[in-house]
Amino acid sequence: MPTGIIESLDHEGRGITRLEGKTIFVDGALPGETVEFASYRKKPTYENAQVLRVIKASADRIEPKCPHFGVCGGCSMQHLSSQAQVAAKQRVLETNLWHLGRLVAEQFYAPIYGPFWGYRFRARLSARLVPKKGGMLVGFHERKSSYVADMQVCLNLPPHVSALLMPLRELVGGLSISAAMPQIELAIGDRVTALVLRILEPLTPADEDLLRAFADRHDVVFYLQPKGPATAYRFYPLDGPALSYSLPDFDVEHFFSPTEFTQVNHAINRVLVRRALALLDPQRGERIADMFCGLGNFTLPIARSGATVVGIEGSPELVRRAGENAAANGLADRVEYGVSNLFEATPESLAALGHFDKMLIDPPREGAVELVKAIGADAPRRIVYVSCNPATLARDAAVLVTQKGYRLRGAGVINMFPNTSHVESIALFEFDPAAAAAIAAADAAALLAGEVSTEEKGA
The missing domain is CATH 2.40.50.140 (Nucleic acid-binding proteins)
Incomplete structure (x- = not known):
């Protein structure tokens, strides 16, 4: 070998x-x-x-802590020490910025990291009947496979949820629709643990009794999802607190549905929002854009500072939820929300939103290349970019620096997903009028040279 x-x-x-x-x-x-x-x-x-x-x-x-490491595909870096994991992710960010964007940040921020176990407050578990492995399996997929891993515990889940894996096997295996319930989505709030059952067939009365008994015994709330995510509804118990998470530094509470996007790691999210707001430095009287705002994770803390915030999101459902959260936190008078497909942003659509003093961008893995290309002469003087993909961050950063006249003041990693290779990061860009003028002059000179060359050819 x-x-x-x-x-x-x-x-x-x-x-x-x-x-x-x-x-x-x-x-x-x-x-x-x-x-x-x-x-x-x-x-x-x-x-x-x-x-x-x-x-x-x-x-x-190091010796992997989880007994299922190497079989389960939920994480791939447990054999690397926690400090080395963070350092490796920082190198991934630096490498992407240089090789894909030809950029070096003026400063690299201290990495954001926290507990390495029990951090995962969102997860999507598969359920499958596998007689050869003893019956019903509930867990993540095996590495590089569509098979469900035979898991008894998951150390990345909070302990009270990890302890439910085996009882969930018994529960699902005892349902009449056990072969028609392929997925269990987990969503944990500050006061509620919700389990969303994806059901392809209706439950029987006996099935419903089993779910109610399980919920009472394990203090969870069941939701049922017969079709797409929007069809999920609370099944049992119907009363009790709603799903929410808080940001105590900003006196903000976000309410959410279990199928709506929220950050997986609540502890790290609190530190991330604090870092983002420190870099953005919102002030009273400023008008700030929160692009890809979701249900208001950054919008409401910005609004709490006294600035006026415009949150833009492509999902009407999330915009509705974001508006409800603004009202619930007494911030509706400082927040405007709009629905727009930012992946198709144009200079005209961005200009129609009005002038922004600053901007926060928090896109999905695809990045925000059309949005940053759409930034015109009335550019926000500061942009904070929160990224879940260092490759698309590097691509978009290159546009901001080489085409729009920004400087990459700083960048750093956020270890949102310990024990995995997933890299989240944050970057600060500041508009440099002199750089923007130089870029405009170079573009004008190139255009003129092209016109002269064309005329000479014609002559």
Whole structure:
């Protein structure tokens, strides 16, 4: 079997080595290690491989805490120490900024990180009857597979939810529609643990009795989802507190439906919002845009500062929820919400929203390239960009710096998903009038040179 020295980690947490001119991505290998590996996918320029034996181990290698590590696909970096995980993600951010955007941040912020276990307050679990494995399975998929992992615990889930995995197996296996209930979505609020059952067939009265008894015994709330996410409704108990999470630093509480997007890691989200607001520095009298605002995670803290906030989101349902949250927190007079597809933003559609002193951008993995391209001469003087994909952040940052006249003042990682390779980050951009003028002059000169060249050819 071939051996190699691991140079670094890629964005999926795989070790990178090289063999006869090809790049080899090695699952389970860490930087600095010498490993023996076997390839399971071969392409002309690269191969995917699995580590077979660690010949020389990294000082950062640790014993994975979870008994299902390596089988379950829920996380891939438990064999790397917590400090090294954060450092590796910082390198991924720096590498993407340079290789994809040709940028180096003027400052790299101290990484945001917190508890490495029991942090996951949102999850989507699969349920499947597998007689060969003893019956009903409830858990995440196996690595690189559509099979459901045989899980008894999940250490990334809060302990009280991890303890429900085996009782949920028994519950789902006892339902008349056990073969027609493929998914359980978890959503935890400050006072409620909700389980959304995706049901493809109606429940029987006996099924309903089983759910009620389970909810009473384990202090959870069941929702039923017969079709798409919007069809989810509260089944039992009907009374009691609603799902919500709070941001105590800003005296804000967000209410949400279990199928609506919220951050997975509530503790880290509180620190993230604090960091974002410190960088944005909202002031009374300013008009600030919150792009991809969702249900108001950043909007309401900005509004609490006294600024006027315009939240833009593509989902009418989330905009409605965001408006309800603004009213519930006494901030409706400082917040405006609008529905717009920011993936199709144009200079005209952005200008129609009016002048913004500052802007916060928090897009999904696809990034916000059309939005940043649409920024015109009336540019916000400061942009805080919260990213869940360092590659699209780097792409969009290049547009802001090379085409729009911004400086990349700083960037840093947020370890929202410990033990996984997922990298969240935050970046600060400040408008530089001199840089913008230089870009405009260069563009004008290029245009003029093109016109002159065309005229000369015509002559």
